[in-house]
Amino acid sequence: MFRSMLVRSSASAKQAVNRRSFSSGSVPERKVAILGAAGGIGQPLALLMKLNPLVSSLSLYDIANTPGVAADVGHINTRSDVAGYMGDDNLAKALEGADLVIIPAGVPRKPGMTRDDLFNINAGIVKNLCTAIAKYCPHALINMISNPVNSTVPIAAEIFKKAGMYDEKKLFGVTTLDVVRAKTFYAGKANVPVAEVNVPVIGGHAGVTILPLFSQASPQANLSSDVLTALTKRTQDGGTEVVEAKAGKGSATLSMAYAGALFADACLKGLNGVPDVVECSYVQSTITELPFFASKVRLGKNGVEEVLDLGPLSDYEKEGLEALKPELKSSIEKGVKFANQ
Numbered sequence: 416m417f418r419s420m421l422v423r424s425s426a427s428a429k430q431a432v433n434r435r436s437f438s439s440g441s442v443p444e445r446k447v448a449i450l451g452a453a454g455g456i457g458q459p460l461a462l463l464m465k466l467n468p469l470v471s472s473l474s475l476y477d478i479a480n481t482p483g484v485a486a487d488v489g490h491i492n493t494r495s496d497v498a499g500y501m502g503d504d505n506l507a508k509a510l511e512g513a514d515l516v517i518i519p520a521g522v523p524r525k526p527g528m529t530r531d532d533l534f535n536i537n538a539g540i541v542k543n544l545c546t547a548i549a550k551y552c553p554h555a556l557i558n559m560i561s562n563p564v565n566s567t568v569p570i571a572a573e574i575f576k577k578a579g580m581y582d583e584k585k586l587f588g589v590t591t592l593d594v595v596r597a598k599t600f601y602a603g604k605a606n607v608p609v610a611e612v613n614v615p616v617i618g619g620h621a622g623v624t625i626l627p628l629f630s631q632a633s634p635q636a637n638l639s640s641d642v643l644t645a646l647t648k649r650t651q652d653g654g655t656e657v658v659e660a661k662a663g664k665g666s667a668t669l670s671m672a673y674a675g676a677l678f679a680d681a682c683l684k685g686l687n688g689v690p691d692v693v694e695c696s697y698v699q700s701t702i703t704e705l706p707f708f709a710s711k712v713r714l715g716k717n718g719v720e721e722v723l724d725l726g727p728l729s730d731y732e733k734e735g736l737e738a739l740k741p742e743l744k745s746s747i748e749k750g751v752k753f754a755n756q
């Protein structure tokens with residue numbers, strides 16, 4: 416249906432030299448594939464990954480428009496070579512040898528929609544892409560951005576199980592944007608430098624399933640319960656705030672690309688053996704009764720090294736945790752059912 420096409424950066428000769436010199440140094444070669452690379456998130460994410468010195472090969476796949484994105488990004492004089500792949504026929508080449516696959520493929524929300532309203536279209540897209548990942552790069556880490564993340568991650572897990580290659584340590588739902596927002600909003604209210612702020616965000620990635628733990632925020636500030644409630648609500652509704660501001664032209668793309676690049680960088684550092692890399696992510700988990708849950712995760716050479724427990728919660732956060740479980744449970748079950756029908 417779509418014209419298949421492959422574009423390689425014209426700088427490949429020079430970059431082959433770069434590759435050789437890196438392979439003799441301490442930074443390993445890493446291929447990163449972005450599926451949905453020509454989209455609102457995909458393009459700025461491709462730019463940010465091109466700027467990341469841990470990436471040696473950047474593979475940009477979409478069903479349309481990847482040649483232009485690859486040609487454009489490929490002119491940037493940084494380490495990685497860049498290849499653009501378009502259409503199903505080229506998906507195998509896009510994936511082969513990938514260490515990390517980032518998936519922002521799928522439709523975004525319009526005002527009035529929930530993330531779950533995207534399920535009917537995006538579940539099928541994720542299913543197809545994960546079927547190809549199982550075949551062509553079964554050992555890659557997967558960073559799932561496509562919504563509804565609460566369901567697309569369980570879909571991916573089921574597809575990988577069916578293919579006999581599921582490794583729960585390698586599958587991540589990207590919830591970094593919730594952390595990015597919580598940090599920004601908290602710094603504003605606490606009047607502290609945002610660069611020093613840390614806030615864990617647990618649960619999932621939709622509405623009340625997003626639960627920021629401001630009781631564990633650092634630096635600590637003496638905020639009233641009204642302010643903490645407002646901060647929690649703003650973090651939970653952050654995506655909707657952007658969807659409404661964009662008024663029909665999509666959802667968060669630039670802040671998401673930033674968040675996606677941060678999380679991908681953490682995964683690459685973990686793969687490369689950098690110690691103590693900890694980020695929040697939605698992963699297979701036993702820290703609650705739910706089979707998937709977002710919490711702090713230690714990243715390592717095999718992906719998830721350790722799912723950290725939740726730590727002490729305030730009474731307000733304990734209530735939030737109990738309140739989020741039914742919705743998260745049903746989103747997980749919906750994904751599992753879809754993948755198995």
Ligand SMILES: NC(=O)c1ccc[n+]([C@@H]2O[C@H](COP(=O)([O-])OP(=O)(O)OC[C@H]3O[C@@H](n4cnc5c(N)ncnc54)[C@H](O)[C@@H]3O)[C@@H](O)[C@H]2O)c1
Pocket residue numbers: 450451452453454455456457476477478479519520521522523524533537540543544559560561562563564589590591592593620665666667668671
């Ligand atoms: N996890 C998060 O925090 C978070 C944040 C923002 C957006 N999102 C989600 O990310 C997704 C993408 O958002 P966007 O704003 O980039 O949308 P977009 O429409 O701008 O881009 C999506 C891209 O996916 C491509 N695509 C569609 N089907 C594909 C397939 N089968 N294979 C490869 N590519 C395919 C499209 O051609 C398009 O280029 C949405 O589902 C959105 O809800 C998640």
Ligand SMILES: O=C(O)C[C@H](O)C(=O)O
Pocket residue numbers: 523524530562592653654655657658666667
């Ligand atoms: O809100 C959306 O639909 C996109 C994304 O999940 C977000 O949090 O910005």
